[in-house]
Amino acid sequence: MKKAVLAAMAAATLMFSVGQAQADDFPTHAITMICSWGAGGGSDAQLRFVAGLMEKELGQPIKVENRTGGGGAVGWSALARAKPDGYTIGQLTAELAMDHWITPAVTVSYKDFDALALMNEDAATVTISATAPYKTYEEFVQYLKDNPGKVRGGATSVGGIWHVAMGKWLDSIGLPVNAITYIPTSGSAEAYKEMAAGGIDACFTSVAESATMYKTGKAVGLAVMSDKRDPKFPDIPTMAERGTDIQVGTWRGIGLPKGVPAERRAKLMAALKKATSDPAYLKFMEDRGFGVKYLEGEDFYNYMKASDEALGGALKALGLAK
Amino acid sequence: MKIHDALLGLIIFVGGLIICYVAKDFPDQNDGKPGPWLFPVVLSLLFSLSGLILFFKKFKTLKDRPLIDVQDRVGAAGMLKILVLLSLIIFYILTSEFLGFLIAMGLTMLIMMLVLRTKLYMALLVSACATLGIYLIFAKVLLVPLPEGLFYF
Amino acid sequence: MFDFSVMMQGLQSILDPTVLMIIVGSGLYGLFIGAMPGLTATMAVALLVPITFYMDAVPAIASIITMSAMAIFAGDLPGTLLHIPGTPSSAAYCNDSFALAKKGKASVVLGVDLVLSALGGLFGSIILLCMAPVLAEVALQFSSYEFFWLAVLGLSCAVMISSGSPLKGFVSLLIGLLVNCVGLDITLGFPRFTFDRPELFEGFSFIPAMIGMFGIAELMKNVSEPINRNATMIEYSTDIFKGIGGVIKKYWNQIIRSQLIGTCIGILPGAGGDIAAWICYGVAKRFSKTPDEYGQGTVEGIANATTANNAAISGAFIPALVFGIPGDSLTAIIIGVLFMKGLEPGPTLFTNHGDFLFAIYMVFILANILLIPLGYIIIRLATKVMRVPTNLLNPIILGFCIVGAYAINNANFDIMAMFGFGILAFIMLKHGFPVAPAILGLVLGDMLENTFMQSMIKSEWDLTSFFSRPIAAILGLITVLLWFSPLIVKAVKKGRKVQA
Numbered sequence: 001m002k003k004a005v006l007a008a009m010a011a012a013t014l015m016f017s018v019g020q021a022q023a024d025d026f027p028t029h030a031i032t033m034i035c036s037w038g039a040g041g042g043s044d045a046q047l048r049f050v051a052g053l054m055e056k057e058l059g060q061p062i063k064v065e066n067r068t069g070g071g072g073a074v075g076w077s078a079l080a081r082a083k084p085d086g087y088t089i090g091q092l093t094a095e096l097a098m099d100h101w102i103t104p105a106v107t108v109s110y111k112d113f114d115a116l117a118l119m120n121e122d123a124a125t126v127t128i129s130a131t132a133p134y135k136t137y138e139e140f141v142q143y144l145k146d147n148p149g150k151v152r153g154g155a156t157s158v159g160g161i162w163h164v165a166m167g168k169w170l171d172s173i174g175l176p177v178n179a180i181t182y183i184p185t186s187g188s189a190e191a192y193k194e195m196a197a198g199g200i201d202a203c204f205t206s207v208a209e210s211a212t213m214y215k216t217g218k219a220v221g222l223a224v225m226s227d228k229r230d231p232k233f234p235d236i237p238t239m240a241e242r243g244t245d246i247q248v249g250t251w252r253g254i255g256l257p258k259g260v261p262a263e264r265r266a267k268l269m270a271a272l273k274k275a276t277s278d279p280a281y282l283k284f285m286e287d288r289g290f291g292v293k294y295l296e297g298e299d300f301y302n303y304m305k306a307s308d309e310a311l312g313g314a315l316k317a318l319g320l321a322k
Numbered sequence: 323m324k325i326h327d328a329l330l331g332l333i334i335f336v337g338g339l340i341i342c343y344v345a346k347d348f349p350d351q352n353d354g355k356p357g358p359w360l361f362p363v364v365l366s367l368l369f370s371l372s373g374l375i376l377f378f379k380k381f382k383t384l385k386d387r388p389l390i391d392v393q394d395r396v397g398a399a400g401m402l403k404i405l406v407l408l409s410l411i412i413f414y415i416l417t418s419e420f421l422g423f424l425i426a427m428g429l430t431m432l433i434m435m436l437v438l439r440t441k442l443y444m445a446l447l448v449s450a451c452a453t454l455g456i457y458l459i460f461a462k463v464l465l466v467p468l469p470e471g472l473f474y475f
Numbered sequence: 476m477f478d479f480s481v482m483m484q485g486l487q488s489i490l491d492p493t494v495l496m497i498i499v500g501s502g503l504y505g506l507f508i509g510a511m512p513g514l515t516a517t518m519a520v521a522l523l524v525p526i527t528f529y530m531d532a533v534p535a536i537a538s539i540i541t542m543s544a545m546a547i548f549a550g551d552l553p554g555t556l557l558h559i560p561g562t563p564s565s566a567a568y569c570n571d572s573f574a575l576a577k578k579g580k581a582s583v584v585l586g587v588d589l590v591l592s593a594l595g596g597l598f599g600s601i602i603l604l605c606m607a608p609v610l611a612e613v614a615l616q617f618s619s620y621e622f623f624w625l626a627v628l629g630l631s632c633a634v635m636i637s638s639g640s641p642l643k644g645f646v647s648l649l650i651g652l653l654v655n656c657v658g659l660d661i662t663l664g665f666p667r668f669t670f671d672r673p674e675l676f677e678g679f680s681f682i683p684a685m686i687g688m689f690g691i692a693e694l695m696k697n698v699s700e701p702i703n704r705n706a707t708m709i710e711y712s713t714d715i716f717k718g719i720g721g722v723i724k725k726y727w728n729q730i731i732r733s734q735l736i737g738t739c740i741g742i743l744p745g746a747g748g749d750i751a752a753w754i755c756y757g758v759a760k761r762f763s764k765t766p767d768e769y770g771q772g773t774v775e776g777i778a779n780a781t782t783a784n785n786a787a788i789s790g791a792f793i794p795a796l797v798f799g800i801p802g803d804s805l806t807a808i809i810i811g812v813l814f815m816k817g818l819e820p821g822p823t824l825f826t827n828h829g830d831f832l833f834a835i836y837m838v839f840i841l842a843n844i845l846l847i848p849l850g851y852i853i854i855r856l857a858t859k860v861m862r863v864p865t866n867l868l869n870p871i872i873l874g875f876c877i878v879g880a881y882a883i884n885n886a887n888f889d890i891m892a893m894f895g896f897g898i899l900a901f902i903m904l905k906h907g908f909p910v911a912p913a914i915l916g917l918v919l920g921d922m923l924e925n926t927f928m929q930s931m932i933k934s935e936w937d938l939t940s941f942f943s944r945p946i947a948a949i950l951g952l953i954t955v956l957l958w959f960s961p962l963i964v965k966a967v968k969k970g971r972k973v974q975a
Contacts, residue, residue: 032467039521040808048525065467068884069680070673071659077673102664105671152933159664178353183619183929184661189801193744196798197618199933212799212810215821284528287815319352320664330906334646341653349665355936358660358667361924365656369649376642400699404901407698407873411691411894414877415887427874434870438698444867452871456878464514465522466882 513879651916741790
């Protein structure tokens with residue numbers, strides 16, 4: 001029911017904005033968009049691109065503010081505390097569903113926000129070094145079973161999304177989490193640097209992050225943890241095809257502090273929808289290798305809720321949730 | 323104000339032990355190998371040890387110089403100005419969200435200039451121009467979201 | 476390596492008037508950003524990226540390259556004139572530049588900075604042009620063991636570069652390393668000394684700490700001095716290029732050494748211009764005939780370090796172009812832009828897009844040549860700062876410090892951190908503790924701990940593994956030799972005397 005009302009309202013505002021002036025001529029001044037990650041990273045690039053397109057729709061400038069720190073918690077806390085007048089919006093990412101499980105000091109979670117829309121989802125992969133003694137998926141699994149703890153895996157810091165992906169995958173094939181020794185790194189770039197130097201044997205990063213390593217022949221992708229194959233690397237099978245149905249990925253969306261008037265929310269949502277269906281945006285996402293997935297309002301909220309529960313469970317299994 | 327090196331050595335020694343005391347409760351790795359505690363504990367022990375060496379090296383000069391030398395080049399007037407400088411930073415942190423960048427920063431610079439005995443008209447003029455200049459560079463050209471206060475600037 | 480026709484194509488694409496204009500424009504932008512303490516080249520590039528969406532590939536990448544090359548040099552300007560390094564890469568020799576500026580030699584120092592930065596950059600570019608693919612393969616042999624030694628090598632320089640008591644230098648280094656322990660630990664994500672403040676989870680940001688330790692400490696010293704109204708800094712010589720020939724002639728072999736070390740460090744993903752500058756400064760001091768001058772104003776040290784940080788810039792592009800592995804946030808952005816333009820980094824870039832690659836190399840060379848005239852203008856403008864009376868200048872610097880610290884994360888918390896580090900540095904300086912080792916501890920602390928823990932987890936706590944790989948063993952040996960070189964030199968001298 002709620003969804004229907006929202007959809008109707010979105011449609012109404014869209015028609016309205018094409019038509020005449022309205023009661024609430026939101027926005028009348030610049031909108032602030034909070035990014036919890038540093039300028040120049042993938043999350044920031046995506047947000048800035050969307051902001052540029054939304055500006056055109058809303059007729060007001062959008063300032064992207066990078067409020068970094070605390071694994072994203074600093075930016076999200078600022079967003080949750082912002083005045084709910086629609087002039088402050090921000091990016092929500094998968095780490096929102098993880099930080100509060102790992103660190104008790106982080107209290108901010110998906111419950112503190114109204115969802116606007118999910119824009120992107122990148123699935124994890126199982127990627128092995130090209131110089132490894134095992135070449136195929138089956139060989140790799142067998143090697144893990146025969147040599148517990150011998151394989152060194154990596155991709156992010158401990159408790160990062162790709163660490164969780166590794167834990168869930170090992171669990172799904174019936175192996176304990178310490179079947180792979182996890183080497184914490186600061187991110188996928190460092191992990192691949194280590195892989196090239198022979199320090200790490202397996203990575204669990206997204207396809208986008210692994211793409212150049214595949215192309216340069218330094219790494220081999222064995223499976224994607226998604227329900228469909230990646231269009232850029234159609235040769236890599238999904239987990240379901242490998243006989244175990246798990247899906248783990250990172251996601252990015254846009255949210256609002258709780259309590260923004262419904263009319264303004266609908267307006268922002270309409271602008272976001274228009275921006276994310278723009279061909280320039282779709283081309284950007286494809287060029288950078290980001291997976292496009294769009295879910296609006298309530299659907300996005302439920303998606304975050306499900307993700308929060310799944311990731312929380314996985315972190316507990318890894319012994320990282322407090 | 324200057325503290326005698328031997329006393330400083332003791333302070334470093336005790337400080338290092340305190341850090342070590344806090345850090346020793348950090349956990350192990352899940353498999354029982356050294357974990358997050360390793361670096362802070364080792365570093366703080368080295369820190370303590372350095373303090374101890376400093377203490378013994380300078381122990382002999384303890385009677386030559388006072389433990390805390392209040393008399394030095396800076397003097398009371400200088401200390402006062404340092405305090406003003408530091409309080410102005412705190413003043414800016416506390417008021418910038420409320421007053422907005424332009425007013426908070428303008429006041430900060432103005433007061434500092436007056437304390438350094440600038441003529442009032444000069445201080446008003448330069449602090450206003452400098453604040454505006456910084457605002458234009460950072461907020462307008464480089465899009466740094468400087469705090470907007472009550473009046474939206 | 477390149478066909479003549481490919482080279483011509485590449486040249487044509489950068490000799491286009493619009494491209495040249497974009498290069499000059501972004502050069503000026505880079506100089507400006509670098510000269511502002513607190514504004515990093517990464518931030519500037521992130522702001523530039525939305526504009527590059529609307530450019531072709533060559534001008535887009537050209538603008539980023541030019542900007543970053545200029546920004547590194549411009550970081551020397553506030554370091555020399557105000558004792559606040561504009562970028563972390565300038566922190567190594569900030570004390571020396573400022574000491575010389577106080578003696579009225581600001582223009583001369585900046586002239587040396589400018590010319591040697593350009594030479595360093597050119598050297599790095601030529602290495603990039605000639606041997607990128609080969610070097611990238613070598614760089615990729617560096618795993619956590621090798622990076623650990625690199626961090627130790629850098630930290631050894633800290634104690635070497637500290638003037639005065641080595642014990643106090645060591646304490647200062649430990650302060651830097653201990654501060655670095657604040658935040659989530661890498662092995663378990665355990666919050667250390669964070670007092671439950673999310674702002675501290677990733678530790679203290681380096682830029683506010685640097686502004687505090689140099690800028691605020693300097694301000695505290697300045698305002699406490701008796702007021703001499705209308706006092707300005709003296710300036711004996713305004714001829715920027717005076718004496719530069721002499722400097723190059725005198726130190727040519729050291730300059731080449733630093734160019735080599737700088738480029739090599741730059742190539743390693745994750746190590747950059749800042750580490751290169753510190754190591755070259757430390758090495759120069761170790762082999763100097765006048766090590767006492769270091770920290771008090773040595774042209775020799777400045778010459779070495781300023782060469783190294785610019786040489787490192789082009790090095791960082793090597794693993795990025797050949798394997799798509801970014802060494803720092805700047806090259807990460809560039810990889811993103813390359814993807815956007817349909818030019819995926821990797822071997823295909825070398826086989827299919829030779830003209831583009833050649834154009835990039837040419838941009839590096841052009842940017843470094845352009846650095847001289849643009850840098851000359853900016854030095855001329857910047858040295859005017861010295862004519863501003865101190866009673867007006869100090870409050871304005873205070874303003875820039877506050878905004879600079881704020882701008883890195885857009886948070887008042889960082890102004891607070893700057894405040895704390897400023898007081899700490901002031902107290903340290905007053906009691907004869909050098910600040911530079913603490914700064915280096917902050918720069919390298921993460922690398923030291925992370926690579927140590929990674930190596931230990933990988934090798935299951937086998938300490939000999941640090942010598943188990945050839946490159947690691949060599950680096951370890953160099954470090955140990957550097958530690959004991961004074962002893963060895965002494966022993967050799969003694970031996971000779973005995974013989975005589």
